[in-house]
Structures are given as structure tokens and as C-alpha cells.
Amino acid sequence: MRHQRGAEQDPAPLREPGHGRDDGFGEDRPRVNETQPRLPPQLPAPGGPARAALLLVRPGRLFLYWVKDDAFEKTVTSATGPAEVRLEMSAEGGTFVELDRQELDLRAPGWYLNSNRTDCRVRARLGILDHGQFRPLLVSNELRVPRESAGGEGEAWSDFRELRSRRAGPSGAASPSGPRPWIASTEPAETRRRTAAAVPSKALGYLALVLHAHLPFVRHPERQYFLEEHWLFEAITETYLPLLDLLEQLSQDRIGAPLTLSLTPTLMAMLRDPLLMEKYARHLDRMCELAEREVARTREEPGFAPTAGFYQDRLRRFRKxxxxxxxxxxVAQFARLEAEGVLEIIACAATHGLLPALxxxxxxVRAQVLLGVQEHERQIGRSPRGFWLPECAYFEGLDRVLAEAGIDYFFVDVHAFRAASHRPKLDLHAPILCPAGVAAFPRDQETTVQVWSSKEGYPGDPEYRDFYRDIGFDLDRAxxxxxxxxxxxxxxxxxKYHRITGDTDQKEPYRRAAALQRVADHARDFAENRRRQYDAELFGHWWFEGPEWLNAVLRGLGERGLRAVSPSEYLQEFPVTQVSEPSTSSWGEGGYFEVWINPKTDWIYPPLHDAGRRMVALVARFSSGGGMPRRALAQAGRELLLAQASDWPFILKNETSVGYASLRIARHLDQFHRLAAALEAGRVDEAELAALEAQDNLFPQVDPGLWRRA
Incomplete structure (x- = not known):
């Protein structure tokens, strides 16, 4: 679950991205210089030497910001001519040549640039025109602009096992979170609860169902009731408990159909936080009490009474x-089910940071990935094989960081394959092997629409429960x-007592039996038509009948000659894989990063990057010590990580809980800088530090050394 999107918003488009790009990039589009929102007053302006940074929004569109110092300001103030930015490109490591130039206003906090070139490196040079001569002041970082179509046709194939063995090294260590590489189980199928009858000996096809379970870290011990904590409570009741119940039944019935599930570190931290679980227990008691009242209130309403009774039974079962x-x-139950073979749990970045933007x-980037893997091992008890990239966001070269973390595979969106460095011979029907020896699996857009879309897919069926009609809005306050x-x-x-019915405000009563019949129909249709990846909270939260659909799909695959596998099982059976690198991409709207880098959100990146640089400097100076300075350094790392979560710009872009997201970014950066200043001054206040540790208490074993200069 990403976070609460707001009741007025159709959930489907949020995870049903269209991958077509806008027409007319480059020279035939007017240059864009949208009015930027200024930094909120509580956010410190970035400091340090003057510099410029270039971020990819999408091919053809870049975001440039700059940081000023006194010398830069003095030079600009005394200039006789306008400021100018010159965009330069280099193909295949060659000399940089000028692509475009334009005037810009250096009083603005940033600027958007357009370019019609792809598959190259670009940089921006900022300067002033002085008596007709360009006087450069700043040169930005070099930025890779991705391909938009596949590279060469040449093929190279490699055995995944050999590359993985080489990555493990002579000591066998494959991950910073564990002393040994992951080893496939050698137990017989019966011991691992596989059922031969459920898995055909020679499958006609393989299906990997991958669920991504995530929530941002929201914990407010200062209040008994905090609205945003209910994002977690809803997800537990509507998704995580039903999913565990489903997996328990599959395990008991010895169904050999494993799911793959990511559990993000922030979600696991909340699910194991005693304060939050006590609050959830009270919430569940209140919902059971409400169910009793609803049974009494609807007892003479034949259209609603059966559903009220169903809710009461369901909530009582979930409470038990x-x-x-x-x-x-x-978390312990998910880990147990993985040990029983019905589930493979994969890792994610520490706080779901958008890695290309960092x-x-x-x-x-390294701290987000390595800490995510370490937290997975600490919480689950074993090193992960797979990794869920936050927002499926990949940039070329990220595979090296994943390989360093001991990861075997990850997932990308469709066009990352379609624009890979070498055209995948098997298209979307097999993984590709990155240069660092990590496998990339593609997401299937067509079947994602089937399962995600409330307009074109299964969740929009008229018999399914309507998401928006809720007694919290329908009944009077009394x-x-x-x-x-x-x-x-x-x-x-x-x-909720109504079914979708159709495109009308007149909703008919929900009929559970009819909805379950539709579930069976849709499960058969899916199996007859199908590596899918979905947000876990689709099942039960947005699509109430989703867990039952999953159950029916997994139980019925064998009858159709299909076999459900985890990606690691697939790699073990088919280790020879084509070598190619996916293109930079995400699963967001447009296929790149415009959901998170846009005029509503771009103000967050200068202070985030500035804090990241300051953290590296702090680690270089203080990480060798212990005691109070090390505690303060570790807490500064936690605050920085929490500020980097991709959830905050996602909320800002979709305008759901804008005030809360802005507050969280500002609070974590403010706390980071206060800790940094205290470290640099040699005056860490123990009481203040203890209060921050108690409030943002995740990652108890975080090692500041993760931020050592690369």
C-alpha cells in the first residue's frame, strides 16, 4: 500500500501507468520555465560551494537547479549581461558538444530544459554573457539520457549460476547482511510442502505473481489518535491479515504455488512496533464493536443485513x-510461511527512496540498498534473493549496487526491456542478465491492466464491492x-454495503455470493490468457475480493498446465540467460520520473541532496568514534533516510495529504541538520537525541559507515 490516496480519487490510475510518452519533445516544443514553488520557510537553503545539478524527468525533459554561494552571488550581481545555460551532449564517451542555449533567471530556484537527443550523456553549463562573451560559472553533473528503443541486435548468453558464484567471492559472502550466499533448498518436495498433483511435471508455462507491500513510516506516539496511522490499520485489516489467512490455507492444503512478496523495511518496522500494534489492537476492538452495532442497525434490511453479518464474522476472525x-x-508469520515454501519474501530500499533521483x-543510493538488505535479514532471518526497486525505478549502473548487496534479481517496467542495451530475444517472456550478474524480470503491462484497472479490468465488475460507498460518509454523525x-x-x-453496479450513483446492495462467483470466472480467464507484479494492497483494500481471486488463481493453475514459480526458482531451472542491461525507467505515469520530479515537488531535491552530501562529510569525520557522537550520527542517518522516501513527492504530486507530506520532509531535514550542527560543534544534547531516537525508532542497527564516500 503506497499511502491513503483520498476517497475522492480513483485508485486505478495510480498503479496503472500509461507508458506512451508525450509527442513533440525537443526543438518543436516551447521551452518550459514553470514558476517554481519557493522553499518552505522551515527548510534550510542548501549551503556549501556553488554547484549545479541536473536531474532526468524523462527523455527530452530535464530539471536543473543550482546552489549559490557569496562569490557566485557577487559575480552575478556585477554582471552586465543576462544569465545563460548551455546544454551539451556527448555520445559514447566522446567530446561534449553544444545542443542548445537559452537565457535563464538565476533568481529562480530551478529551470526545466528540453532536448531532443537520447542515448547520450548531457551536462549543463551556467554562466553570464559579459560584453557578448559567455563566461561560465558552474558546470553540472553529467547525466545519462536513456535509450527509447533497444540497442544492438547482437546476442550474448551467460549462465546465471557462474556469475553468481563469482560474485560470492572466495569466502562465499554474497551479502553484507549475511555471512553466506543464499542456498537453494535441497529438501524433497514433500518436506517443502509442494504437491506434485498441483504442479505438472512439464509445465506449458510459468507464472510469477509478485506483490509489493509498502507503507511510509508513520508513527506518532504523542497522540492517541493520528489519522495517517490509519493507513497502516486499514492495510492490516483489508490486506495483510487476509493475505496471511490465504497463505495459511495454501500451506495446509499443500498447494505448490508460491507467491513472491516484498515487505519494505518501513512496513516491517511498523508491523513490529509495540506502540503501533497496541493502537491497532484498540482499533480492531472498535471495529468489532461497530460491527455489532451494524448487525443490530441493519437487522430489518434484507439487502444489507447479510453483509453486516459477514463483516462481523470476518472482523472477529481477524481479531483472533x-x-x-x-x-x-x-512479520514472523510471513517469515514462517517463506520457510514452509509457499512464499518468497524479497527486500526493498530502506525507506523506499526514488533511487535515480538520489x-x-x-x-x-548505496545506503538505501544495503540497509534495506540488512534490515530484511534482521527481520526475516535470512538474506533476500530478490529486490523490489522503489517505484520500479532503475538507472543504468544500479545493478552494480544490487550485486554488491548480494541480490540475484529485481523487477523493471516493460519499456526498460523494450529499450534494453541489446534487444531481448524472448521479449518479455524471460529475464535478462545485467552486466553485474543480476537478473532483471519485466513487468507485464497487459495483465496488470486486467488486475489493476477499475475501468478495463476485473476490479470494475458490477458485482464487486464499491470502494467509495462507506458508512463513514453515508451515515449521520450521531x-x-x-x-x-x-x-x-x-x-x-x-x-461498505454496495456493489459497483455500473457507471451510476444509484448503487445496488452488495451480494457476497455473486461476487465470489465472479471471482471464480475471472480467475479462470486470467489463467487462460498469463510474471505479474502488483501492489499488495490492491488485494483486499482497493479490490475487496482480490485475496479470493488470488486463491482461485493459485489453486487452478495446474489444471491449465501452468506452474506458479518464484523468480529464484525460475532462475534455478533456467540459469542460461541473455546478457543485456535494462534502460532507465520507472513504473510511474509516462514511464520515467515525472510523477516525482515536477513543479509541485522539485523543491525537495536541492535540500535532500545537500543533506546527503553533509551526511557523507559527517561520516568521514565522526564514524570512527563511539558513544554519543556515533548515536547522533546514526540518528542523523535515520532522519535523512526518512526524508528521502518516494511517498512524499508522490503525495505532493497527487495532492492527497500535501500538508502532512510537506511537514514530514521539513521535520526530518530539520532534525538531520540540528544533529549535524551538534556533532560539528561537539555539543550533542543527550535528552534531545534520546527523544528523536524514541520517536523515529526504526533501523536499530543502522551503521553510519554505509555512507562512507564511494
């Missing part, structure tokens, strides 16, 4: 599972008010 069976530890600092936000804000309760 949470409290008695799982003892409030859902690539200005290699240390920031009836439901005590179960809502004490501040009086209307919100979802999870009690």
Missing part, C-alpha cells in the same frame, strides 16, 4: 488471528461519529 494465533507479529550521491476521527473529519470505516 491477530491477538491469539499471530500474537501481534505479522543518484547525485552514490553514497545515498450514528457513526464515535468511530471516526475525534477532530470530526469524515473517513472510511471499511463498512
Amino acid at each position: 488471528l491477530f491477538q491469539d494465533t499471530y500474537r501481534r507479529d505479522l 543518484a547525485d550521491s552514490p553514497e545515498a 450514528t457513526v461519529g464515535e468511530f471516526l476521527d475525534p477532530a470530526g473529519t469524515r473517513s472510511m470505516t471499511g463498512f
Whole structure:
């Protein structure tokens, strides 16, 4: 689950990106210099020497910002002519040549540039025109602009096992989070709860169902009720408990159909936080009480009474599972199910940072990846084989960081394959092997639409439960008010009595039996038509019947000659893989980074990059010590990581909880800089440090050495 998008917004487009790019890039488009939002007053302006940074928005569109110092300001103020930026490009490592030039306003915090060149490196030179001569002042970083179509036709194939063995090294260490590389199980199928009857000996095809479970770290011990904490509570009730229940049944029935699931470090930290789990237990008790009242309220309404009874039974079961069976530890249950062979859990970056947007600092990318792997091993008890890139966002060269972390495979979007360095001979039907020896699996856009889209896909069927009709909005405050936000804000309760019905405001009562029949139909259709990747919270949250659909799909694959596998199982069976590198890409709208880098969000990157550089300098100066300075350095790392979460620009772009996202960015950067200043002054306040450690208490074993200069 990404985060609450807001009840008024159709959820489908948020994970149903269109990958067509806008027409008319480059010279035939007017240059863009949108008015930028100024830095919020609580965010410190970046300091240090003057510099310029170039970020990729999409091929043909770049974002440039600059940081000023006193000398730069003095030069600009005394200039007799206008400021100018010159965009230069280099193909295949050659000399940089000028592509374009234009005047710009150096009083603005940033500028958007257009270019019609791809598959090259670009840089920007900022300067002033002095008596007709260009006087350069700053040169930006070099930025790789990706291909938009596949590279050469030449083929090279390699055995994945050999490359992986070489990566492990003579000591066998494959991951910073564990002393040994991952070793495939050698136990017989019966021991691993595989069922021969469910898996044909010679499959006609292989299906990898991959779910991505994520929420940003939201924890507010200062309040009994905090609205944004309910993002987690909704996800537990509507997705994680139903998913665990489903996997338990598959395990008990010995169904050999493994799922692949990412559990992000921030989500696992919340699911194992005693304070949040106590708050959730109280929330679940309140929902059970509301269910009792709803059964009484609807007892004479034949259209709604069966659904109210269904909710009461469901919530009581989930409360028993949470409290008695799982003892409030859902992460331990997922880890157990992985050991039983019905699940493969993969890692993710520490706080779901958009890695291409952090690539200005290699240390920031490395810290996100390596800490994510270390947290996975600490929480799950074993090193991960796979890695979920936040937002499926890849940049060329990221495979080297993943290889360093001991990762065997990751996922990218469709056009990352279609624009790979060498055209994949098997198209989207097999992984490719990156130069560093890590396999990349493609996401299947066609079937993603089937499962994600509320307009074209299964979730929009008229028999399924309507997401938006909720008694939190439908009933009067006197009836439901005590179960809502004490501040009086209307919100979802999870009690929804209507089906989608159609494109009309007149919704018919929800019929559970009819919805389950439709689930069976759609599961058959899916298996007859299918490596899919979805947000886990689609199943149960956005699409209420989604867990039942998953169950039906996994149970019915064998009858159609298909075999469900994890990506690691596929690589073990088919280790010879074509060597090629995916193109820079994401799964966001447009296929690149415009969802996270745009005029609503670009103000966050100068202070984020500045804090990243300051963290590297702090580590170089203080990491060899211990005691209070090391504690302060570790907490500074936590605050920086939390500020880097991709959730915040996602919220800003979609205008759902803008105030909260802006506050979180500002708060974490402010706390980072206060800790940095205290370290540099040699005056760390222990009480203030302890308060921050208690508030942002994730990653208890974070090693500041992760930010050592690359």
C-alpha cells in the first residue's frame, strides 16, 4: 500500500501507468520555465560551494537547479549581461558538444530544459554573457539520457549460476547482511510442502505473481489518535491479515504455488512496533464493536443485513488471528510461511527512496540498498534473493549496487526491456542478465491492466464491492461519529454495503455470493490468457475480493498446465540467460520520473541532496568514534533516510495529504541538520537525541559507515 490516496480519487490510475510518452519533445516544443514553488520557510537553503545539478524527468525533459554561494552571488550581481545555460551532449564517451542555449533567471530556484537527443550523456553549463562573451560559472553533473528503443541486435548468453558464484567471492559472502550466499533448498518436495498433483511435471508455462507491500513510516506516539496511522490499520485489516489467512490455507492444503512478496523495511518496522500494534489492537476492538452495532442497525434490511453479518464474522476472525494465533507479529508469520515454501519474501530500499533521483550521491543510493538488505535479514532471518526497486525505478549502473548487496534479481517496467542495451530475444517472456550478474524480470503491462484497472479490468465488475460507498460518509454523525476521527473529519470505516453496479450513483446492495462467483470466472480467464507484479494492497483494500481471486488463481493453475514459480526458482531451472542491461525507467505515469520530479515537488531535491552530501562529510569525520557522537550520527542517518522516501513527492504530486507530506520532509531535514550542527560543534544534547531516537525508532542497527564516500 503506497499511502491513503483520498476517497475522492480513483485508485486505478495510480498503479496503472500509461507508458506512451508525450509527442513533440525537443526543438518543436516551447521551452518550459514553470514558476517554481519557493522553499518552505522551515527548510534550510542548501549551503556549501556553488554547484549545479541536473536531474532526468524523462527523455527530452530535464530539471536543473543550482546552489549559490557569496562569490557566485557577487559575480552575478556585477554582471552586465543576462544569465545563460548551455546544454551539451556527448555520445559514447566522446567530446561534449553544444545542443542548445537559452537565457535563464538565476533568481529562480530551478529551470526545466528540453532536448531532443537520447542515448547520450548531457551536462549543463551556467554562466553570464559579459560584453557578448559567455563566461561560465558552474558546470553540472553529467547525466545519462536513456535509450527509447533497444540497442544492438547482437546476442550474448551467460549462465546465471557462474556469475553468481563469482560474485560470492572466495569466502562465499554474497551479502553484507549475511555471512553466506543464499542456498537453494535441497529438501524433497514433500518436506517443502509442494504437491506434485498441483504442479505438472512439464509445465506449458510459468507464472510469477509478485506483490509489493509498502507503507511510509508513520508513527506518532504523542497522540492517541493520528489519522495517517490509519493507513497502516486499514492495510492490516483489508490486506495483510487476509493475505496471511490465504497463505495459511495454501500451506495446509499443500498447494505448490508460491507467491513472491516484498515487505519494505518501513512496513516491517511498523508491523513490529509495540506502540503501533497496541493502537491497532484498540482499533480492531472498535471495529468489532461497530460491527455489532451494524448487525443490530441493519437487522430489518434484507439487502444489507447479510453483509453486516459477514463483516462481523470476518472482523472477529481477524481479531483472533491477530491477538491469539499471530500474537501481534505479522512479520514472523510471513517469515514462517517463506520457510514452509509457499512464499518468497524479497527486500526493498530502506525507506523506499526514488533511487535515480538520489543518484547525485552514490553514497545515498548505496545506503538505501544495503540497509534495506540488512534490515530484511534482521527481520526475516535470512538474506533476500530478490529486490523490489522503489517505484520500479532503475538507472543504468544500479545493478552494480544490487550485486554488491548480494541480490540475484529485481523487477523493471516493460519499456526498460523494450529499450534494453541489446534487444531481448524472448521479449518479455524471460529475464535478462545485467552486466553485474543480476537478473532483471519485466513487468507485464497487459495483465496488470486486467488486475489493476477499475475501468478495463476485473476490479470494475458490477458485482464487486464499491470502494467509495462507506458508512463513514453515508451515515449521520450521531450514528457513526464515535468511530471516526475525534477532530470530526469524515473517513472510511471499511463498512461498505454496495456493489459497483455500473457507471451510476444509484448503487445496488452488495451480494457476497455473486461476487465470489465472479471471482471464480475471472480467475479462470486470467489463467487462460498469463510474471505479474502488483501492489499488495490492491488485494483486499482497493479490490475487496482480490485475496479470493488470488486463491482461485493459485489453486487452478495446474489444471491449465501452468506452474506458479518464484523468480529464484525460475532462475534455478533456467540459469542460461541473455546478457543485456535494462534502460532507465520507472513504473510511474509516462514511464520515467515525472510523477516525482515536477513543479509541485522539485523543491525537495536541492535540500535532500545537500543533506546527503553533509551526511557523507559527517561520516568521514565522526564514524570512527563511539558513544554519543556515533548515536547522533546514526540518528542523523535515520532522519535523512526518512526524508528521502518516494511517498512524499508522490503525495505532493497527487495532492492527497500535501500538508502532512510537506511537514514530514521539513521535520526530518530539520532534525538531520540540528544533529549535524551538534556533532560539528561537539555539543550533542543527550535528552534531545534520546527523544528523536524514541520517536523515529526504526533501523536499530543502522551503521553510519554505509555512507562512507564511494
